[in-house]
Amino acid sequence: MRFRHLILLPLLLSVSASPFVHAQAQRPTLAVVGGRILDGYGGPPVENGVILVSGERIVSVGRLGDVVIPPGTPTVDANGMTVMPGLIDMHVHLHILGHGDYKRWDELYGTRDATLVMPIAAKQLLMAGVTTARDLGARLDDILSVKRRIAAGEIPGPRLFVSGPFIQHATYEAYEKDFRWGVTGAEDARQKVQRIIDAGVDFIKLIDQDQMTTDEVRAVVETAHKNGRPVVAHAHRMAEIRIGLDHGVDGFEHTGLGTAPGYPEDILQRLRERNSALYWTPTISPLFTLYESGTVFPERLDDPSWREGMPADMADEIRRSLRAIPQLPYYALFPSRLPILPTKFRQLRETGVRTMIGTDAGIPAMFHGDATWREMVKWRELGVPPMEIIQSATLWPARFLKAEDRIGVLAAGRYADIILVRGDPLTDMTVMRDVRAVIQGGKRIR
Ligand SMILES: [Zn+2]
Numbered sequence: 001m002r003f004r005h006l007i008l009l010p011l012l013l014s015v016s017a018s019p020f021v022h023a024q025a026q027r028p029t030l031a032v033v034g035g036r037i038l039d040g041y042g043g044p045p046v047e048n049g050v051i052l053v054s055g056e057r058i059v060s061v062g063r064l065g066d067v068v069i070p071p072g073t074p075t076v077d078a079n080g081m082t083v084m085p086g087l088i089d090m091h092v093h094l095h096i097l098g099h100g101d102y103k104r105w106d107e108l109y110g111t112r113d114a115t116l117v118m119p120i121a122a123k124q125l126l127m128a129g130v131t132t133a134r135d136l137g138a139r140l141d142d143i144l145s146v147k148r149r150i151a152a153g154e155i156p157g158p159r160l161f162v163s164g165p166f167i168q169h170a171t172y173e174a175y176e177k178d179f180r181w182g183v184t185g186a187e188d189a190r191q192k193v194q195r196i197i198d199a200g201v202d203f204i205k206l207i208d209q210d211q212m213t214t215d216e217v218r219a220v221v222e223t224a225h226k227n228g229r230p231v232v233a234h235a236h237r238m239a240e241i242r243i244g245l246d247h248g249v250d251g252f253e254h255t256g257l258g259t260a261p262g263y264p265e266d267i268l269q270r271l272r273e274r275n276s277a278l279y280w281t282p283t284i285s286p287l288f289t290l291y292e293s294g295t296v297f298p299e300r301l302d303d304p305s306w307r308e309g310m311p312a313d314m315a316d317e318i319r320r321s322l323r324a325i326p327q328l329p330y331y332a333l334f335p336s337r338l339p340i341l342p343t344k345f346r347q348l349r350e351t352g353v354r355t356m357i358g359t360d361a362g363i364p365a366m367f368h369g370d371a372t373w374r375e376m377v378k379w380r381e382l383g384v385p386p387m388e389i390i391q392s393a394t395l396w397p398a399r400f401l402k403a404e405d406r407i408g409v410l411a412a413g414r415y416a417d418i419i420l421v422r423g424d425p426l427t428d429m430t431v432m433r434d435v436r437a438v439i440q441g442g443k444r445i446r
Helices: 002-006 008-017 020-026 102-127 140-151 186-199 214-226 238-246 265-277 285-296 298-302 312-327 331-337 340-351 372-381 386-392 395-400 429-433
Strands: 030-033 049-054 057-063 075-077 081-085 087-092 130-135 159-162 166-169 180-183 204-206 231-234 251-253 279-281 418-422 435-440
Touching: 087 102, 087 395, 102 130, 102 140, 102 312, 102 435, 130 395, 140 159, 140 186, 166 186, 180 186, 180 214, 186 204, 186 214, 204 214, 214 231, 231 238, 238 265, 265 340, 285 298, 285 312, 285 331, 285 372, 298 312, 312 331, 372 386, 372 429, 386 395, 418 429
Parallel strands: 030 075, 087 130, 130 159, 166 180, 166 204, 204 231, 231 251, 251 279
Antiparallel strands: 030 049, 049 057, 081 418, 418 435
């Protein structure tokens, strides 16, 4: 930490001493001034901090007084705020918006994923401080086109890392065939994985691998790894986890809602062996949020904030679909199943696997503008130290995404993806719901 502060002044001096073109490129275009900076590395906060931005990148981070702010630099006042790297939500779905019935949703809106639905989700995420997100399952062309349009600055949204369709065993409902690609045999698996990689996906999402043959699973993982793409796999069932581990997947999703009171010892032992080389996005909060919306505080569903950016008829349709939450077939199991989740989460963390913040935003009652802070707060309730939670939504995801040189921390050379929250998440994680400013690639979005 200290080392980086000390190098700031020489860095600025060397910039001003360098040739004109270089100095011009480094001229600050924005200064975030006066807040407490948590840079994502987990060290002590920088009080009264300054972040200088030039164009889309950060040029320096340090203490007010140590970092010189050239006169005339536009500033964002961060007094009273915590200044953090933009959040990275590692499990979202842009093609669904919290509706309670997937099939009906798809009938109504499935042909307008790229033109209508995904841009709403993307903007809600960004406004909530999520400057990067990993999308785990969508129609290939739609998600790739939205990713490109966000990258080109045509529509607002998080930087996207996408899987395209799920790769799985070939039984599902007809309407799902575009975002679930079933494989039949190893050669078919190889071809389909290669096809989506060639199209431009960033990683492969494997589900129901316990229903596939060994040859099929091997073909999926080998093809992905040969192309330098990680594989993340569902972990709802113990058999899914074992098979995923057998084949060397890079990460797991979810903690499952099975009846087992916890992970068995054979799995825990293998997780200890993989340790922090294995990533896990447990998505703890969605079931609690669904239960809250059904029983604890249904009024949440009348909060107008989740309707942001939606046509009124779409929002009304979503609201109507959620009236029946307590009648959902699995809902009656919640009171007995929810207490299992904290146990599994604690077990996972004790093995040393690298857990990351992800929300399943888009599934019933999980709204994109209201998801990420909920997962962070739930982790805090379950005893995770606040700094570790913040790193699980910034540095660790950036590392999984092999993008630590661009995102996930506040340091010179990284994209200026910066959020300001009012108050102190280190003492009260619920302040994460109160994001006051969002800067992405050096541009103030909110
Ligand atoms: Zn999901």
